[in-house]
Amino acid sequence: MAISLGLKDRGDVRIHENVDELATDLADYIAELSEISVKERGFFAVALSGGSLISLMGKLCETPYNKTVDWSKWYIFWADERVVAKNHADSNYKLAKDGLLSKVPVVPGHVYSINDSLSAEEAANEYGFVLRQLVKTRTVDVSEISDCPKFDLILLGMGSDGHVASLFPNHMALEENDEWVTFITDSPKPPPERITFTLPVINSASNVAVVVKGANKAEAVHLAIDDLGPECPVSPARMVCPKNGKLVWFLDRAAASELEAYECTK
Numbered sequence: 465m466a467i468s469l470g471l472k473d474r475g476d477v478r479i480h481e482n483v484d485e486l487a488t489d490l491a492d493y494i495a496e497l498s499e500i501s502v503k504e505r506g507f508f509a510v511a512l513s514g515g516s517l518i519s520l521m522g523k524l525c526e527t528p529y530n531k532t533v534d535w536s537k538w539y540i541f542w543a544d545e546r547v548v549a550k551n552h553a554d555s556n557y558k559l560a561k562d563g564l565l566s567k568v569p570v571v572p573g574h575v576y577s578i579n580d581s582l583s584a585e586e587a588a589n590e591y592g593f594v595l596r597q598l599v600k601t602r603t604v605d606v607s608e609i610s611d612c613p614k615f616d617l618i619l620l621g622m623g624s625d626g627h628v629a630s631l632f633p634n635h636m637a638l639e640e641n642d643e644w645v646t647f648i649t650d651s652p653k654p655p656p657e658r659i660t661f662t663l664p665v666i667n668s669a670s671n672v673a674v675v676v677k678g679a680n681k682a683e684a685v686h687l688a689i690d691d692l693g694p695e696c697p698v699s700p701a702r703m704v705c706p707k708n709g710k711l712v713w714f715l716d717r718a719a720a721s722e723l724e725a726y727e728c729t730k
């Protein structure tokens with residue numbers, strides 16, 4: 465059974481005994497949000513990231529989820545993408561296609577990957593334009609407090625440096641408030657060229673889940689979640705704070721091992 469901590473400002477923190485328990489809880493959570501969004505809006509607009517997140521979502525390809533989820537209503541986006549060809553081993557699209565999307569009956573026309581024939585800047589602009597069209601038709605909802613898209617769910621991983629999507633510590637992209645999608649050409653994690661949702665878009669979502677496993681992320685989890693006062697270094701993950709939405713952290717025990725809020729429960 466997961467331990468669940470409801471923390472003021474930092475969302476719900478769910479700590480799982482192991483990766484298998486985390487993956488089951490994550491599949492339940494995504495299936496439930498999909499059901500709610502389809503019932504309320506007729507669509508489920510979900511943004512994925514790369515990294516270990518995709519294999520942690522793997523249970524969605526299994527029974528019962530592969531049969532019970534209304535895959536035909538899913539509209540799939542990327543919160544960040546590496547600017548490489550779609551069939552390149554580094555592509556987040558390829559990772560998700562091979563690990564998830566090819567195994568469930570999503571509608572190919574509802575999968576919005578970036579245009580891989582463009583430069584990073586052009587690809588970011590075009591992705592932003594595509595999003596605007598989908599917000600106009602309300603396939604992707606719109607935020608009540610900004611003109612930003614309001615995704616039903618944005619799924620993020622986190623690096624050991626605290627990066628989320630392709631928003632890296634001390635990078636100018638963290639300050640981009642005008643664009644929905646921006647680009648970088650100097651990612652500290654290879655490959656260097658990426659596009660990424662900006663913080664205003666991430667923080668306008670109805671639901672944001674940050675999914676983290678492993679002891680090498682424990683310090684970054686502590687810095688992102690614990691209340692460390694004004695001197696605390698502000699990592700990108702700490703800047704994830706949906707204004708009118710819900711934030712949930714999915715952690716395994718190793719990733720939660722330096723969390724002060726967790727220590728208090730022992």
Ligand SMILES: O=C(O)[C@H](O)[C@@H](O)[C@H](O)[C@H](O)COP(=O)(O)O
Pocket residue numbers: 513514515516517544545546556620621622623624627628629630653
């Ligand atoms: O394209 C990317 O690199 C990702 O979107 C990135 O933000 C990833 O989610 C984190 O780096 C965590 O990756 P791991 O879970 O594999 O450590």
